[in-house]
Amino acid sequence: MLQINELSLNIPDTTKPRVVVIGGGFGGVNLIKNLPSKEFQVVLFDRQNYHGFWPLLYQVATAGLEADAIAEPLRKMFDEDYEDFHFRQVKVTGINPESKTISTLVGDLSYDYLVIATGTKSNYFGNDQIKEYSFPLKQIPDALNLRSHLLQSFEQANMIVNPQVRQSLLNIVIVGGGPTGVELAGSLAEMRRHVLPNDYPGMDFSKMNIYLVEGLDRVLPPMSPESSAKTLKYLQDVDIHVKLNTLVESYDGKTVTFKGGEQIQTQTLIWAAGVSGAQVKGLPPEASERGRYLVNPYNQITGYQDIFAIGDIAAMKTEKWPKGHPGVAQPAIQQGKHLAKNLRRLHRKEALEPFEYFDKGSLAIIGRNKAVADLPKNLHLSGFSAWVAWLFVHIYYLIGFRNKLVVLANWVYKFFTYENGTRLIIRPFLRKEDIAGQEFVKKQADLD
Known part of the structure; x- marks a missing residue:
């Protein structure tokens, strides 16, 4: 088995500005897709090697979809069109603003610009x-x-x-x-x-x-x-x-x-x-509030010109959004695209432009022909029309043509048959204290 000291980040040196992105969610992916490799070296860190479409996670949990239908490998998303893009599946353990480096389990890396797009984690409120x-x-x-x-x-x-x-x-x-x-x-x-x-x-x-x-x-x-x-x-x-x-x-x-x-x-x-921000150690307490990093209209974290936060982890307070933007995909997508433009402006020593969130509305589905939608201009839909809108939006924002096709085919099949995927128990789940369950599984295995 390999030891940690046998590993290294192995990121090539560069004369271009290095943008380090922590998190391969909606914000991080849309930022990288809009950063030209000719101008920047981009390094992405994530603990998993795929981008997940979390709005459909509940359908995986209820056997409506398989896991690979809502996930896309990060390396596949950034192929030959991103010549100076580098992905490492490793956890970032700390930020060192004074030395402009980040720390990981296998080494440190310097940055010119750091973007935190780590999203959220479950909040159990101390229980x-x-x-x-x-x-x-x-x-x-x-x-x-x-x-x-x-x-x-x-x-x-x-x-x-x-x-x-x-x-x-x-x-x-x-x-x-x-x-x-x-x-x-x-x-x-x-x-x-x-x-x-x-x-x-x-x-x-x-x-x-x-x-x-x-x-x-x-x-x-x-x-x-x-x-x-x-x-x-x-x-x-x-x-x-x-x-x-x-x-x-x-x-x-x-x-x-x-x-x-x-x-x-x-x-x-x-x-x-509930959720709380998935923060990274290293920034002072005054840089965050209620688990989210406080950012200005340019997504710069309070007190820093070269450290940014986007998506659910960022709290950009405005008159319309006094607690920050909602923790859904659209703010992350829009902030990622906007920050990519601002990083190009920074590199060219141009003035930054403030971020303005365009609220495209909110949707929720309860079942067949049962959904609700809050759309711009105070338009509210429910029933079949909202259900169709929900289906269209989720197919549209899925990453990867294969995923779109697989999910659409599953939904069409389910609509006509009421069948709910393949209900296979591939890897049994047992709590540690479930002794009876463990004994049952063991006895089943012993019979093979």
């Missing part, structure tokens, strides 16, 4: 127990773990004798009534109605309970009251138990307890309740 036992949904491994767990739960419920344990396997609690929670709940409701009864003809899936828990007084808080009200009706129409003004106090892997004392027996709690 370590929930962090240990709940299922986040931020990365593809999270979605695959959740999918395996859900399918295993249905398999076990089909064999279990104890009715209380069976019910705990069929109770699913989703915490967070934002787009992720709403769309996941809707997808699970469609599975319950159209898919699972065919897979498990002996089970009564009317007893499968899906709970959507939101701490505020409405679902989809970032969207308009009209869209929130319509979404609540859609959720109730497909028999999802929506609990508003409800906060989770604890979860031990078997019982979720809400503030106020109510409890639900469940072996599946999905955490979609």
Whole structure:
């Protein structure tokens, strides 16, 4: 096995300005695509070697799509057209503004311009127990773990004798009534109605309970009251138990307890309740607020001329957006493209231009023909028209022609057949304390 001291970043020297980008999400990818290799050397760092289309992550978790349908290798995205582009799959451990270097597990690298586009991570608000036992949904491994767990739960419920344990396997609690929670709940409701009864003809899936828990007084808080009200009706129409003004106090892997004392027996709690910025060590506390880096209209982090932040990690406060832009794809995409232009201006010693966000609206889908959309000019859509808009937008912004084709084909097939992908348990998911499950898997393997 290789030792860390046997590795190095192996980035070639250059006479061009070096732009180091941390994070291969929407912001980082769109920045790099608009930076000419003739003017800059670009180095991208990410802990994974692919760009993921996270708005469709919930469909991977519910077996509607395979993981490779929403991901594109970063090296494939920047091929021969980007001659001086260099990708390294390694975690950045620190920023050293004084020496203008970044540190990684395998060495340091100097930069002329540094762009932080690390996005967000799940925020458990200091509750370590929930962090240990709940299922986040931020990365593809999270979605695959959740999918395996859900399918295993249905398999076990089909064999279990104890009715209380069976019910705990069929109770699913989703915490967070934002787009992720709403769309996941809707997808699970469609599975319950159209898919699972065919897979498990002996089970009564009317007893499968899906709970959507939101701490505020409405679902989809970032969207308009009209869209929130319509979404609540859609959720109730497909028999999802929506609990508003409800906060989770604890979860031990078997019982979720809400503030106020109510409890639900469940072996599946999905955490979609909040995020915090995925910051990198090295910048002073005054450079950030609530986990996001404070940036000026040019995306420069407070106190620095050569360090930038874009996307969810950046808090650009304006009169219209006093808390910063919403944590969705569009601000990251637009900031990435705009910053690329400003870096070219910096290189040419031209004046920078401030960023102006064009809000293209927000969308959320609950199920077939059930969606909501808040569009510019105070236009609100719901039902079939919003559903079509959601499908078009998500296909359009997927990276890679193959991914667009695969996802579209899956959706068309599902529309006519109600079939929900290939429900394969490729890698079983077991919690450490699930001794019975581990013994069962081991005995199954021993029979091979």
